[in-house]
Amino acid sequence: MTLDRRSFLKLVGAGAGAAGLPMIGRAAELMPKGAKRVVVVGGGYGGTIAAKYIRMMDKSIEVVMIERNDHFISCPFSNLYIGGILKDLSPLTIKYDKLAANHGIKVVQAEVTAIDPAAKVVTTSKGTVSYDRLVLSPGIDFRLEDMKGYDAAAMEIMPHAWKAGPQTVLLRKQLEAMKDGGTVVLSVPLSPFRCPPGPYERTSMIAHYLKAHKPKSKIVVLDANPAIASKGPLFTKGWKDNYAGIIDYRPAKKVTEVDAGKMTVLIEGLEDVKGDVVNVIPPQRAGQIAVAAGLVGDDKNWCPVNPNTFESTKQAGIHVIGDASNAGAMPKSGYSANSEAKICATNIVALMNGKELTDMSGINTCYSYITDKEAVSVAAVYAAKDGKIVAVPNSGGVSPADFSAAKMEAIFAESWLKNILTEMST
Amino acid sequence: MTMKLKGWALAGSVLAMSAVAHAAPPSPTMLANACAGCHGTNGGSAGPTMPSLSSQSKAAVVDAMKKFKSGERPSTVMGRLAKGYTDSDFEAMGEFFSKQKLHVTSQQVDAAKVKKGASLQEEHCNRCHNEDGREGKDETPVMASQWLPYLQMQMELYQSGKRKMPEKMAEKVKPLSAGDIDALLHFYASVK
Incomplete structure (x- = not known):
């Protein structure tokens, strides 16, 4: 495959500031694209779920999930490890083999170095991958200049x-x-x-x-x-x-x-x-790859998106979910990323089949441990209103102020983790 | 030329706007998928204190959600979440989950208790918890293969009076000993 001038410049540009840059000669097309392909970047709370649910809803769409690591470690519950309550990080670690096999997701372990929205190509450390639609779930990077x-x-x-x-x-x-x-x-x-x-x-x-x-x-x-x-x-x-x-x-x-x-x-x-x-x-701000692709909004930090599709308002064909997105009232949490991924997947499948979109309906449920045996929660339901994601009025909220449910919630939180990580890994 | 281009751009943005405005209301799948982070994909729970929703009847889901919403059924997060939905949302969720096949769990149960529970349920439970708990009469929930810790938590809520037992159930449970109830829960957890 020959590189056009644009991709060449992107590669040089991406490589200039990075250590261990990919050799230009290796940036050949990694896998030829069939009729319909979605590429998902990131294998965390958002990316795994977007990849899985697209395949669950439409087997005719090829899904390629690109993630730099061969495993994922959950941030939720990692504070319990820091506090000495969890012995190691293994209960928080998932691999992708079952997810890939169960749903026919092509998992590529590689670093994404550039995105060309016009050509619909992502460049990775192992070669280029073309897409019809791209889902970015890159998480956060740090604003070290601050x-x-x-x-x-x-x-x-x-x-x-x-x-x-x-x-x-x-x-x-x-x-x-x-x-x-x-x-x-x-x-x-x-x-x-x-x-x-x-x-x-x-x-x-x-x-x-x-x-x-x-x-x-x-x-x-x-x-x-x-x-x-x-x-x-x-x-x-x-x-x-x-x-x-x-x-x-x-x-x-x-x-x-x-x-x-x-x-x-x-x-x-x-x-x-x-x-x-x-x-x-x-x-913090959106993961570097989203910044480099020109997806961040006027705040220069987070990616504005359409509430029903999570398609970027800055670049057509690219969807941003999870912490990197500006999802209105939905907080930057693991459960939000999970919920956003399903909303995004539903409407990507609709878009790729020329069908009508469906209004979003989302949830966030998040537990925080206070002691080893007590936790408190926040829960909310979200809907689209006037082009924005809002919390449904008169719903949601936090745990009782008197901690009457705290012991019970610590037990429920464990099942929360078990279910959400199982969703991501099977 | 400029005007014409502007006109096209405007038409394009109007189209884009109307596409957003004309999105269909949340479908059963859209609503139910949001539950799966805690209740498992398609409502099949992997968490021992969270119930599976897959294969629950529409009536059972609607009944549970309405009671969470009103506060009649005690909860931690469920009451807060249920307030975010209408009765027709509950019906849509119920429609989705009722179409999912039973989520079969593999869990440690006591074989002797399972045996005892199997015979007890015939006399005491199966008029409402049909087919070894794989089905339920009216709004009776599916009990088969639910996680034992979940079943035990709910029975504790019933017996403490925090969760109101249906009258017919109260009659049937009254003569049962703690050991009998324990055996019944082991039985239902074991059903595949």
């Missing part, structure tokens, strides 16, 4: 652990190695970010670990937001009842810079805070 000093080397000293995997393991190891009487510093970026209650669940789980193993220690939470960004009253009560004297929560403290050598974080150039373990959750 966190001075936080480079790849600093991440190995001050882990973010906001993408589950080696970073998650590193943070737990650091907590285990810390002396009793030490200080953990956790920084929370301004909303919106992946998993709105996530930083506060992490705070709870770290506090749980400290209370059990290092009771003289504390955790300082520096939150860029004016208040806890999700399930606020529940976390406040949970912390007061369980972790008084351990959690030092400081709202409106925006960390803008780190010094990994000194183990300090700097709050808007005014105040620095030192930790023995420092967990920096940086500001």
Whole structure:
């Protein structure tokens, strides 16, 4: 296959800033396209489900799922590993072999380096793949320009652990190695970010670990937001009842810079805070591939989409689901990504068959653990209204304020995980 | 020329807008798929405290959802979620799940209890829980192959009075011992 000038420039452009760039000679067409093909980029909460449901609804559509890893580790529940409640990450890890075999999905393990929306071709580290429609579920990347000093080397000293995997393991190891009487510093970026209650669940789980193993220690939470960004009253009560004297929560403290050598974080150039373990959750935007493809909106961070199809309003033929999308009222959660993937799949199948679209109906259900035996939840139903995704009025909400359901919800949360990961992997 | 192009562009955007505006209301599949993150693909649950919805009758789904919505049936998230739907949404969900085949689970059950439960259910349960719990009379839910922890949780809710037992069921359950009930739940969990 000969490269046209456009693809050549894209390749050179993509390779220029990246280490381990693909050789131009290898960018041959990886798999010839048949009549109808959807390419899905990303094998997480959104991508696996989009690939599966397209195949469930229309076997005549070929689905190629491209993912850089041969497995996926769930961010939901990874805080329980950090808090010492889960022994390892195996209950959070899925592989793709059964999903691929059960549904006839072609899984390609490769890195996507460029997208050409006009030619409808994605370039990967193993070659190019053509598509009729493209679904991007790339998750998040970090806005490192908004966190001075936080480079790849600093991440190995001050882990973010906001993408589950080696970073998650590193943070737990650091907590285990810390002396009793030490200080953990956790920084929370301004909303919106992946998993709105996530930083506060992490705070709870770290506090749980400290209370059990290092009771003289504390955790300082520096939150860029004016208040806890999700399930606020529940976390406040949970912390007061369980972790008084351990959690030092400081709202409106925006960390803008780190010094990994000194183990300090700097709050808007005014105040620095030192930790023995420092967990920096940086500001975020859509995964880099979505940014490079010109899919982010005026906010330069997230991808605006049509509420029924999740088709980008910036590029026809490309759909963006999960954390990377701006899905109106739907939060950046694993369950949202699952729900969005099914809405997107339903209407992609309709579009590719010349059928009428169906209005979206979505759900989010998300649990946060406060202790090893208590969890709180938020649940909501979403519908399309006037071209936007809105929460259905007078529905949804959070757990009872008195924690009367918290023990039951901790049990239900385990089944939540089991079901959603089974959906993704079979 | 410019005007003409603008006209075309406008026509195009109007078409695009009307395509959005004319989307059909959420279909049974659209509504039901959103449930599957917790209840499993097509309603076949892999989580031991979440019920399978596959093969439940329309009447059973509608009855359960209405009771969650009103608060008559106790719940954690289900009441909050049910408030986001209309009765016709519930019927659409029920239509979808009633068409799915029974989700068969493999779980550890006590063989002696299963045997005891099998004989007890004939006298006490099968007038409503038909076909070894694979079917149900009217709004009676399918019990076959449900996860034992789920069945046990529901029985606890019934016996504590938090979930209201239908009158006929209360009559039938009254003479049963705790051991009898335990055996019955093992039986239903074992049905394939």
